[in-house]
Amino acid sequence: MEKLLDVENVSISFIQYTKGLNQRELKVITDLTLDISEGEILAVLGSSGSGKSLLAHAIFGILPENANLNGKIKYKGKELSQEDKEELRGNEIALIPQSVNFLDPLMKISDQAIGHTENDAEKKEKKIKQREIFEHYNLGPEVDEMYPFQLSGGMARRVLVSTALLSDPKLVVADEPTPGLDEKTVHETLNHFKHMKDNGVGVLLITHDIHAALEIADRIGIFYSGYVIEIAENKDFSGDGENLLHPYTKALYKALPANGFELTKGHQPLHGEIPKGCPYYDRCEMRFDRCRDERPELIDLGNKKVRCFKYEEGAEDGT
């Protein structure tokens, strides 16, 4: 399978005014590394407010003016410039936004799904295609004439999914597609992603819902305090979590009500308070001395990756 997207050491910071004309740089994403191939679903799992939606915005080149983006975002091996992103977005890469609030409230559904067209012939052609895809997702002709406020939650989700698929994208980025939906609709939405995967589309699922991630993702990237601390395979989230590598991922797995509801103390460092060394140092049970001042890199272990000195080659056990 061909590699689609490579995100390497991406960091995003914002310039903020504190008092008067004093500025400070607030780092929200410190080090984000992940990759995604054709026909693969990769979930990025992080708590709400942790800044993971910024990843989607960075890929599409729609970060706000005061944001600083560092690191590389590569598509099919080629590093993307802002112009490339503008060229690719809506064509080969499509975004499924969080909610219908991203639609124009005064525009009919079918018109905005089709988007800009040069002439009538193109419009007709696109209209046929749009109808085909909408039909496939169980959206009847009456939906074409509706305005966004007339859609139910599940229908809205189907509209967003089918609109994203209109341009035959190779890569779909879904930003928090599940909150606010009832169980049946969540299941239905996740099935759409499985279906895309079967058609060879790469899906990047950005979510805080571990159940959703485990239901469909092939690999899961764990986002903690601005870092990707582990990329684990779905099958590792089983049994006692013994195949999970990072102590945070283990704790997260064991905290699920079905897996013991185990208590772990501590909290994620806030933006602006991120320590110099390992972000998990304060809470870690198996930390080394060096973890306090030295930041571990993401170690590549074939299909998995982990950001922890314990898994470095030649690392000794214990402290």
Add this chain to the structure above:
Amino acid sequence: MELKATNISFKYPTAKNYLLKDINLTLDNNKIMGLIGDSGSGKSTLCKILSGYVTNYEGAVTFDGKALPNKGFKSIQLIYQHPEKVMNPKWKMEQVLKESWDVPDDILNEFGIQKSWLTRFPQELSGGELQRFSVLRSLNPKTKFLIADEMTTMLDAITQVQILDSVLKVVKQRKMGFLLVSHDMDLVDTICDDKIYLKDINGV
């Protein structure tokens, strides 16, 4: 203590059909109860009725035999899913807490609240941290009953355990009543002594 709902029915003024019909429910402080229902089934409306925030319903809600007070401190407190919506955005966290009661340091510690968070505004904290404040604020010594409406749905699994663990400690210590409203069956099975399905008691 006993929180009792008798023949509760509710419909929105513009709606044709009842959302809740003839609900009878008795809750006490001996058992931790779980209430389960699909989204849109009227769970939150029932919670608001039980805690006295929605008053245009038919039927009666009594707490220890008395009707719910319509002014003053509400001894039945309700915690929502979104803490950022229940706090004054222009108040610092210190003031948000103080509005309810003076929280002693040991309880702040128990809830994992850092001293430095007290001087921040709500928007400067994450959902998990805000929910700690929101819960703590509702744990005023005068509170007798706590209704948690999807309290931990937006939080990661670790924060969920932390908050529920701290709340349940206080609830048990003060012998308060606790109703957990959730769609997460595993969670209800883990912490509740008994569970109720809304569709079983709703006569719609």
